[in-house]
Amino acid sequence: MKHTISALASNRPGVLADMALMFKRHNLNIRSLAAGETENPDISRIVISLDGDSEEMERLTRELAAMDVVIQVDDLARREFVDRELLMVKVRMDRESLSQLMQIFEVFRASVVGMGQESITVEMAGDQERVEGLIKLLKPFGIKSLCRSGMIALKRGDD
Amino acid sequence: MKHTISALASNRPGVLADMALMFKRHNLNIRSLAAGETENPDISRIVISLDGDSEEMERLTRELAAMDVVIQVDDLARREFVDRELLMVKVRMDRESLSQLMQIFEVFRASVVGMGQESITVEMAGDQERVEGLIKLLKPFGIKSLCRSGMIALKRGDD
Numbered sequence: 001m002k003h004t005i006s007a008l009a010s011n012r013p014g015v016l017a018d019m020a021l022m023f024k025r026h027n028l029n030i031r032s033l034a035a036g037e038t039e040n041p042d043i044s045r046i047v048i049s050l051d052g053d054s055e056e057m058e059r060l061t062r063e064l065a066a067m068d069v070v071i072q073v074d075d076l077a078r079r080e081f082v083d084r085e086l087l088m089v090k091v092r093m094d095r096e097s098l099s100q101l102m103q104i105f106e107v108f109r110a111s112v113v114g115m116g117q118e119s120i121t122v123e124m125a126g127d128q129e130r131v132e133g134l135i136k137l138l139k140p141f142g143i144k145s146l147c148r149s150g151m152i153a154l155k156r157g158d159d
Numbered sequence: 160m161k162h163t164i165s166a167l168a169s170n171r172p173g174v175l176a177d178m179a180l181m182f183k184r185h186n187l188n189i190r191s192l193a194a195g196e197t198e199n200p201d202i203s204r205i206v207i208s209l210d211g212d213s214e215e216m217e218r219l220t221r222e223l224a225a226m227d228v229v230i231q232v233d234d235l236a237r238r239e240f241v242d243r244e245l246l247m248v249k250v251r252m253d254r255e256s257l258s259q260l261m262q263i264f265e266v267f268r269a270s271v272v273g274m275g276q277e278s279i280t281v282e283m284a285g286d287q288e289r290v291e292g293l294i295k296l297l298k299p300f301g302i303k304s305l306c307r308s309g310m311i312a313l314k315r316g317d318d
């Protein structure tokens with residue numbers, strides 16, 4: 001089962017390495033990881049999606065929370081979070097397929113960010129379901145290249 | 160100086176740990192890292208932003224490219240890439256500030272993804288300049304919470 005964990009940690013060299021080593025020790029494969037700056041330059045937020053059972057996840061969450069550099073750990077399985085991912089995808093395009101593609105982009109509110117002779121590149125932000133929905137619809141046209149940011153998340157409500 | 164490197168690597172446990180360890184050995188602080196799936200489930204794309212001089216970067220790029228699991232490394236300083244980042248930000252809001260905020264969101268094409276009693280949460284995808292521009296404009300209102308995906312990038316043109 002896929003789990004997503006969000007951690008706040010000190011922003012200093014080696015923190016990601018220490019975390020990644022812990023995942024390696026547990027032999028967990030990271031599906032996606034997004035580490036970025038927060039409103040406080042000393043603190044970064046790391047959101048990790050990985051496969052594992054609930055027991056493993058609990059052990060991992062405890063281990064993460066026990067790290068010196070880690071300030072807070074949240075399991076995003078709880079529905080208190082808005083989660084989003086950024087997708088960029090370059091898809092094969094010709095005169096016949098262009099109008100179909102534009103319709104799909106409109107439905108998914110994907111924005112065109114580049115156009116070549118035989119391809120078109122769009123970006124879209126959405127939850128995982130929408131990101132995967134768009135990829136599935138574009139596949140028959142021929143995906144030339146694709147990049148996903150990994151999930152990021154913020155708590156719902158005012159906190 | 161800030162550099163951004165994009166690598167394609169085998170999608171298996173430990174790859175991120177090995178990379179993160181290399182950055183740690185060079186004592187480089189990672190500003191952001193986005194590791195996500197690609198069109199091929201066996202391959203993941205890892206985009207890393209970090210501070211360092213050009214010499215350090217060249218050494219690092221060579222070392223990365225020499226890793227067994229690494230398929231390709233690109234330095235995104237070359238202008239052949241479209242780069243984008245996803246930002247989610249929760250900003251303090253009251254009746255007086257709401258219309259100002261909505262104007263800012265419109266200019267930056269930021270979409271509202273959540274609303275509380277005294278805060279509003281938006282998402283925006285853009286290049287680094289736009290992401291930082293929006294953060295700067297929202298700061299005076301009071302940022303309650305913020306999450307950035309780290310940069311992702313695709314080559315311009317058809318390749």
